[in-house]
Amino acid sequence: MQTNKPAVHLYTVDDTLPAIREICAGMEEEGVPWNILRMDGTAPALAHRAATDSVLEAGIGLTAGEVALQMRKVAENRPLFMFTAPTAEQYRMIGTNAARAVKKKRFRMAE
Amino acid sequence: MKTVAGIDIGNSTTEVCIGVFDDRGQLSFLSGASTRTTGTKGTPDNVRGIRTALEMAVQKTGTPRVYPDILLLNEAAPVIGDTAMETITETIIMESSMIGHNPSTPAGAGQAVGEIIEIGHLSQAVQGRDYIVTVPEQVSYESAAELLNSVQGMISVTGAILQRDEAVLVYNRLRHKIPILDEVAKLSQIPEHKQAAVEVALPGQTIHMLSNPYGIATLLNLDAEETRQVMPIAKSLIGKRSAVVIKTPGGNVRENVLPAGEIYISGDSEQTVSIDAGAEAIMAAVHAAGTVRDIAGQENSNVGHMLRRIKGGMKTVSGQAESSIRITDILAVDTLAPVQISGALAGETCMEKAVGVAAMVKTSQLPMREIADRLQSELGIEVRVAGVEAVMASMGAMTTPGTKLPLAILDMGGGSTDAALVTEEGRVAVTHQAGAGELVTMLIQTELGLHSRITAERIKRYPLAKVESLFHIRLESGEIRFFEEPLSPRLFGSVVLLEPEEMVRIEEDLTLEQIVDVRREAKKKVFVTNALRALETVAPEHNLRRVPNVVLVGGSAEDFEIPEMLLEELANYRVLCGRGNIRRTEGPRNAVATGLVMSWWNSRETGR
Numbered sequence: 001m002q003t004n005k006p007a008v009h010l011y012t013v014d015d016t017l018p019a020i021r022e023i024c025a026g027m028e029e030e031g032v033p034w035n036i037l038r039m040d041g042t043a044p045a046l047a048h049r050a051a052t053d054s055v056l057e058a059g060i061g062l063t064a065g066e067v068a069l070q071m072r073k074v075a076e077n078r079p080l081f082m083f084t085a086p087t088a089e090q091y092r093m094i095g096t097n098a099a100r101a102v103k104k105k106r107f108r109m110a111e
Numbered sequence: 112m113k114t115v116a117g118i119d120i121g122n123s124t125t126e127v128c129i130g131v132f133d134d135r136g137q138l139s140f141l142s143g144a145s146t147r148t149t150g151t152k153g154t155p156d157n158v159r160g161i162r163t164a165l166e167m168a169v170q171k172t173g174t175p176r177v178y179p180d181i182l183l184l185n186e187a188a189p190v191i192g193d194t195a196m197e198t199i200t201e202t203i204i205m206e207s208s209m210i211g212h213n214p215s216t217p218a219g220a221g222q223a224v225g226e227i228i229e230i231g232h233l234s235q236a237v238q239g240r241d242y243i244v245t246v247p248e249q250v251s252y253e254s255a256a257e258l259l260n261s262v263q264g265m266i267s268v269t270g271a272i273l274q275r276d277e278a279v280l281v282y283n284r285l286r287h288k289i290p291i292l293d294e295v296a297k298l299s300q301i302p303e304h305k306q307a308a309v310e311v312a313l314p315g316q317t318i319h320m321l322s323n324p325y326g327i328a329t330l331l332n333l334d335a336e337e338t339r340q341v342m343p344i345a346k347s348l349i350g351k352r353s354a355v356v357i358k359t360p361g362g363n364v365r366e367n368v369l370p371a372g373e374i375y376i377s378g379d380s381e382q383t384v385s386i387d388a389g390a391e392a393i394m395a396a397v398h399a400a401g402t403v404r405d406i407a408g409q410e411n412s413n414v415g416h417m418l419r420r421i422k423g424g425m426k427t428v429s430g431q432a433e434s435s436i437r438i439t440d441i442l443a444v445d446t447l448a449p450v451q452i453s454g455a456l457a458g459e460t461c462m463e464k465a466v467g468v469a470a471m472v473k474t475s476q477l478p479m480r481e482i483a484d485r486l487q488s489e490l491g492i493e494v495r496v497a498g499v500e501a502v503m504a505s506m507g508a509m510t511t512p513g514t515k516l517p518l519a520i521l522d523m524g525g526g527s528t529d530a531a532l533v534t535e536e537g538r539v540a541v542t543h544q545a546g547a548g549e550l551v552t553m554l555i556q557t558e559l560g561l562h563s564r565i566t567a568e569r570i571k572r573y574p575l576a577k578v579e580s581l582f583h584i585r586l587e588s589g590e591i592r593f594f595e596e597p598l599s600p601r602l603f604g605s606v607v608l609l610e611p612e613e614m615v616r617i618e619e620d621l622t623l624e625q626i627v628d629v630r631r632e633a634k635k636k637v638f639v640t641n642a643l644r645a646l647e648t649v650a651p652e653h654n655l656r657r658v659p660n661v662v663l664v665g666g667s668a669e670d671f672e673i674p675e676m677l678l679e680e681l682a683n684y685r686v687l688c689g690r691g692n693i694r695r696t697e698g699p700r701n702a703v704a705t706g707l708v709m710s711w712w713n714s715r716e717t718g719r
Contacts, residue, residue, distance in 0.1 A: 025252070029216055029279045071581055073597075080581075080600040104579060105215070106604035 007035040008098045009050035012062040014038070019062060019091045026095020032056070032102050043068040048076040058101040060094060069094050071101050081107075113715075114141075116165060116179035117707025119503075120157050120187055120482075123525040123548075123666060124148055127164040128694075128704035129172060129179055136712045140694050142171035143701045151428050153187055153477035158485050165490075182494045183707040184483050185503055190439075190543045191425050192471045192526025194553045195417035198448055199371050199387045199464040209344050209452075210272070210295055211321070211354035211459055213620075218282035219290035222310045222320050223270030224330050227303050227357065230255060236266045243270040243307050243355075247298055252277040256284030263287050270309035272355060274298040292353045306331055306358040312351075321356050322348040331358045347452065347461040371466075372412020374441070378403040386414055386443075386466050393443035393466070406438040406470065414468060421472045429474045441470045442546030442644075444636045449560040460560060467554055469637075471527050471545035498710050501531035501541040506709050507702030508662040511691045519649065519658045520691075520702070521642055521677075523667035525549050528638070530645035532658065542648040544641050548667045554633035559621060569615065570630055573608045574671060577623050584614075587627055631672065638673050639680050646686075660687040668699035 008027060012020065015038050027034050035054075039046060043061040047070035050059025057072035061079075067086050068079040081097060083090045090110075097107045112133060119126045125148045129141045144167035150156020169176055225241035230250055236242055246255045252275070259268055263286055271291045273281065278293035290311040295301075308330035310318045320326035324345045328338040341356070348354045371386040374393060379401030384393050397403065408415030418438055425436045444467045449460035483494040501520075508520045522529040525548040532540045548571070556567035576584040581597040584607070598614070606623045607614040617626070643655065651657045661681060663674050674690040681688040691699040 025277075025280055028283060029277060031216065031279060071597075074581060075597075078597070080603075100604065104604050107600055109601065 004053070004055055005033070005035065006055045007033040008056055008058045008060065008102060009054040010034055010036045010060045010062065011039045011041070011046040011050040012036065013040055013046075014064065017062060017064065019067065019086070022088050022091035023060060023062070023067070023095040023098075026092045026097075027099045028095075030096055030099030030103065032099035034098075042066070044070070044076055044079045044082065047079050048074075056102045058098050060098050067091060067094050069098050069101070113181070113711075114177055114179045115181050115183060115708050115711045116168065117183045117185070117503075117704040117711075118161055118165070119185050119500075119701075119703035119707070120148060120152050120161070121524055121666070121703075122148065122152050122192065122527070124700075125157065125160040125164045126701050126704045127161075127168040128701055128708050129168050129177065130705075130708040131177065132712055138709065138712065140705070140708070141173075141177055142168045143694070143697055143704065144168035144171060145700055151424070152191070153428050153479065153482075155482055155485050157482055158489065161482075161486060162489070179492060181711070182486065182490075182492055183497045183711060184479055184486075184494060185498055185500050185703050185707055186479060186496055187477055187500055190471050190473050190527055190529075191421060191428070192469055192545055192547060192549065193417065193421040193424070194467065194469045194546075194550045195413055196446070196448065196553060196557055197371055197386050197413040197466050197468065198450060199466065209348070209354075209356050209459065210292070210301075211318075211344075211348040211351045212294070213352045214276065214278065214292065214294040216276065216279050217290070217292050217311045217353040218278035219288055220311050220313045221290050222308060222330060223290050224306065224308045225267075225269045227301055227305050227307050229303060230258060232303070233258065233262055233266065233268075236262075238265065239267075241267045241269045243272065243309055244268050245298055245301055245303075246271060246273045246275075246281070248274040252280035253284070256281050260284070260286050272298065272301065272309065290353075292355060295355075301355075302357065302359065308356050308358075309354075311353045317350050317352060318348060318354050321345070321354045322351065327356055331356065333358075343461070347459060372409035372414040374409075374414060375407045376400040376403060377405050377407075386412070386468075390443040390445040390466055393441070393468075397441060397443075403439050404437060406441055417468065418470055421470055425472045425474055429477055431474050436472055436474045438470050439473045440543065440545040441468055442544065442550065442637070442641060443468050444546075444550065444554060444640075446554050446558055448557040465557065467550060467557070469526075469546035469550040471543060473543070497714060498707055499539075499541075500703055501529060502533070502539050503706030503710060504529075504664060504702045505531050505533045505539065506706035507693050507704070508664055508691050508706075510694045510705060510709075511662055512695055514660065514662055517659050519646060519661045521645060521661055521663050521668075521688075522665040522702070523547055523638060523641075523663065523673070524665045525667070528641040528645055529665075530642075530649045532649040532651075540649040542645050544645045544648075546637050546641050551633045551637050551667075554636065555630055558629045558633070559619065559626060561619060566617070566619075569608050569610065570617075570626060571634075572670070573610050575617075575623050575626055576607050576609055576614070578602045578605050578607055578614075587623060631676075634670070634673050635676055638667065639676055642677050642680070646681075655684045655686065658684075658686050661689075662691040663689065664691045664693070664699045664702040666700070 043066035046061025047068035051070040051072045061068045069081040117128045126145045128143045146164040149160035225243040273293035278291040310321045312318045376382040382396040382400045384396040408418040447462040448465040450463045479496045487494040516535045519532045528544045576586045605616040
């Protein structure tokens with residue numbers, strides 16, 4: 001069985017996507033650990049599952065064109081943040097906010 | 112049977128009470144209503160608000176609706192309040208020379224000293240010198256880290272300042288760790304080739320070298336004179352998580368004492384006091400002047416402008432000559448205002464000393480008859496102007512269960528705090544004091560550095576909570592409240608106001624404790640001070656202990672914490688004090704309107 005270390009889970013259909021770099025930079029700057037896993041599904045479904053599995057109760061779902069951030073116990077169809085065809089800044093923001101969800105700090109909102 | 116409506120026009124609300132008298136003069140109340148005052152109190156503009164309130168009250172009389180046979184307008188006390196702020200000190204930085212701010216994630220810890228150099232110019236750096244590198248936003252964290260690693264061992268880089276929020280990202284990739292500060296928006300304004308000191312505090316701590324004048328002197332080799340000059344810098348860096356101080360030989364930081372205005376008080380004795388002497392000295396002068404005839408401010412000072420402005424306002428309202436309009440009271444309160452430091456690089460502010468002033472202007476009479484005539488012709492109902500405001504308020508307040516004569520009322524509104532004392536023989540003493548809800552709002556706005564007055568007004572009015580998760584909040588009382596549905600992500604981690612219908616997020620980066628402290632302090636400074644002043648004025652022999660019981664009425668008596676503050680304070684003088692409950696149903700509102708209706712039976716024949 002895989003050990004479940006305290007980390008934000010990032011579930012993605014493809015773990016070679018370049019977006020992962022930006023997302024993780026967001027989490028690294030905030031000093032929160034993460035864990036990447038390959039899995040099939042839509043971004044909101046992956047995020048929901050990642051949040052449910054994460055000890056820190058926060059998860060990110062990433063597909064080729066979509067990214068979603070979710071926290072545990074929130075309905076699957078209502079991700080906290082969701083972007084289609086995101087920019088680099090939006091990927092970074094998803095990472096930052098995933099970390100902030102764990103730190104209980106207020107989210108960075110789009111300017 | 113006669114149906115009577117009492118109408119009270121206040122600074123901020125217009126209130127109506129409808130009651131019916133049977134043929135023996137037995138009164139039963141039917142309804143009450145309240146709405147926003149339209150226009151300045153005492154002007155014909157008020158008619159619109161009166162009609163709205165009247166309509167609301169009639170609606171509430173039940174089925175069939177009861178329409179009043181006669182309307183009674185109160186003889187509104189001809190006072191208007193206003194507020195102003197005068198800053199006493201200002202900090203000016205000649206040549207940009209300081210950054211002190213709280214990026215959420217700086218990196219590394221400790222201090223560093225070196226010459227400022229942009230990362231792109233590192234090739235021109237010389238060996239044997241220490242450098243602090245600035246990294247503009249075009250440079251990614253990877254290239255910055257790579258470049259710094261590549262020069263390691265050849266050029267000594269002791270610290271870094273980043274424009275982007277990437278301090279941790281750079282730090283994690285460095286082989287040789289240095290303190291790094293980030294999120295400096297105006298990075299390009301940092302002068303190159305100047306000596307600078309950088310400090311990042313340990314987690315959970317604040318900086319200690321750059322917030323200490325001798326610490327700055329140690330790092331930047333300052334002499335005694337230069338050390339004196341950096342005092343304001345050190346002061347404004349207190350409590351920061353990270354900071355940069357740049358040594359600019361030509362540059363200079365000063366704390367100026369602004370030419371604050373003087374206040375001239377003429378009363379039983381003439382008093383002159385300078386605003387920068389502070390609130391205590393100003394209030395001592397007001398007290399020493401005895402009964403105040405008029406107050407004026409020095410020409411071309413903030414306080415002078417303000418006092419002129421409110422006299423002008425009253426002149427427009429009353430249509431009377433300026434000579435008959437006098438300022439009869441002021442309340443001064445010491446405060447601190449975060450003022451943007453001119454010359455700072457990251458929008459830093461410095462807490463400057465300031466004095467908040469509320470003033471009250473009085474004229475001989477307001478043109479109430481004009482309003483009455485307008486109302487009468489529009490509605491076709493007889494309208495009378497009746498009753499002195501304070502007496503009516505006392506009569507209304509007497510409907511609060513548990514009261515008896517002699518009785519004092521404290522009417523805490525938006526613009527002024529009024530007190531009246533009614534003895535068993537029916538003698539009445541009245542006073543109007545400057546300073547009430549609006550001054551509290553102004554103090555909250557300045558001390559918290561809020562952009563909007565509306566936010567300050569809401570902070571005054573509603574309790575706070577911290578949103579701790581999407582499913583629960585912690586109230587300022589420490590209680591936890593849970594939610595079935597997740598809250599909006601916008602609210603997550605924020606401090607919010609608990610308004611009746613919704614939660615509103617505070618945009619400014621302030622902690623719940625900071626806001627609560629400022630809010631409570633502002634209310635105390637204004638209302639506790641004013642309650643004591645006002646009650647002392649109307650008390651027999653000016654002895655507060657001889658005031659039997661106090662009923663709090665008016666809009667600010669509805670506040671969720673002011674009545675408790677006053678109860679606690681007045682308990683020290685063995686004075687019973689509490690929020691009124693007019694007609695057992697209305698709370699502290701509607702006292703004057705209720706009093707007007709009650710007074711009608713005895714005055715009905717005189718037809719004043």
